[in-house]
Amino acid sequence: GWGFHLIATVLRGIAADRVPWANMWEFSMTGTLVIVGVFLVANLKWDIKYLGTFIIGLVLVLQGIALLRYFVPVVPLQPALQSYWLVIHIIVAVLGTAFFALGFALSGLQLLQYRRERQVAESRPQQFKFLATLPSAAALENLAYRINIVGFIAWTFTLIAGAIWAEKAWGRYWGWDTKEVWTFIIWVIYAGYIHARATRGWRGSRSAWLAIIGFAAVLFNFGIVNVFFHGLHAYSGLGS
Template identity: 65%
Template sequence: MLSQLEHFSTIALYSAMIVYAIAFVFYAVDLANRSGDAAQADGRADANAAAGAAPADEHAAAATSSLEATATGSIAVGSTATKVRPAPAVQPRAGASAPVDGPGKAGRSKALRIGFSLTALGFLLHLAATVLRGIGAERVPWANMYEFALTATCAIVLIFLLVQFVVDLRFLGTLVTGLTVLFLGITKVNYYVEIVPLQPALDSYWLVIHILVAVLAVGFFTLSFGLSLLQLLQNRRENRTAAGDFAGMNYLTGLPTAVRLEDLAYRLAIIGFVFWTFTLIAGSIWAEAAWSRYWGWDTKEVWTFVIWVLYAGFIHARATRGWRGTRSAWLSIVAYAAVIFNFAIVNVFFKGLHAYSGL
């Protein structure tokens, strides 16, 4: 029975990965459509500029002839003056305008709607794979690296879906689905283990509390990381636009401004930081119950604290004017890299009391 549940869990997982991959393609098509729409807008702006130049030249020629006629006395007294029409106003180029605060028209594209719907379907399959793994193991499905990755990626997608009720972040779909497929693929190949009984040190209700909160923190940190990455790209695009260079990076058209992206990354990081702080506290309480000490400078404990410090620094950077913008975005990216390092490197190559990878 347990082997059958694990088999069904694997099928659901592979199915979810396929659906996520298809959703990734549709999100990528949406980004490509943004580039195409921006290029067409640039072309129309150039056409309008060219159309407006010709009448202006004609009016200038007429004015010159009138001046010459006046100088030679050839203009008749009482002659009717030619009424000059003003040249049509040239519309600003699409690249020169600041991005709107939200996905805009591109955010309602058919490709984006399909991608988001497929993401929801992939999440249901992903959730089924996670739940079946837990039922098969007769415990919560996060007692080793494979199960933690399975649950954490599910939480990332869940938070991505739920946050849409507050603010439209569907433009992160490419990154969310791409990272999810990548993480699940690496996890299935490198970290998969058969269902085994729970180790005595993990047989505690703190396993539910400590890891669940950590999973939620990782979900919010992932979205914050994606926004910081987009912030760097959008900031580069805005600087190039200000310098008069409208070529390239049109896929960022319609996305929020760099300032808005930084603000969203900051808000999500705060939520993740609160969860991570509770993770640190709950881990200390659990350590005292399991090993009779709250803190022992174990490698896992140290890196958990390092991540806390990095995100505390990122949040504090918002209060320091000199560390806003590009610097704070890089700090957010470095902090998320520490999260990945903590999972993929510390769990595998650093042995200690937290060596529960199952490998």
């Protein structure tokens, strides 16, 4: 499935004669491709095959929405996008999103596993018995933390690269555009998550919910800000 997805994305790039992530449809294609790719590569280091249902489910939902709402034919690039920073800035943002997606899935499983473990400890009937074959809530939390740190590093570079690109395109590094603000909000949420867990001792459900809120902000930034908020970053390709 990933191979066919890769072929489709490459063919879109060939048809457009550029990198295939200049509008919402192309970003959806490339983003979901990278999410599954990162999941497959991550399995070489960690045995996280149990996340397959969550990751593929998320990708199918995102692709379905993209197919129904975001499809646009190939069009020339807008002047502000005609830069090598289109390659650097977006691909790093996609990588950060992919790692955040893995962290989100792990945090969701962590909450379910924590609930099941508490039921076992209190000798109550178990929900989600299938989770008995998966790692403990603590192990899921630790892995989510490590993966979210990788995503945070990529997102930090995304923020920096975006500022450099903005200076080259518009003559200023920061202009409080809606997209810029939400990219920074996401950075702050994940910075708070890492700080709270590392120095404030946040463990268990609190850290998991903060990671989930962070990924919800990523989805809001992509699916709502890109479509309904107008500004210098209005590159959805969907028209007004």
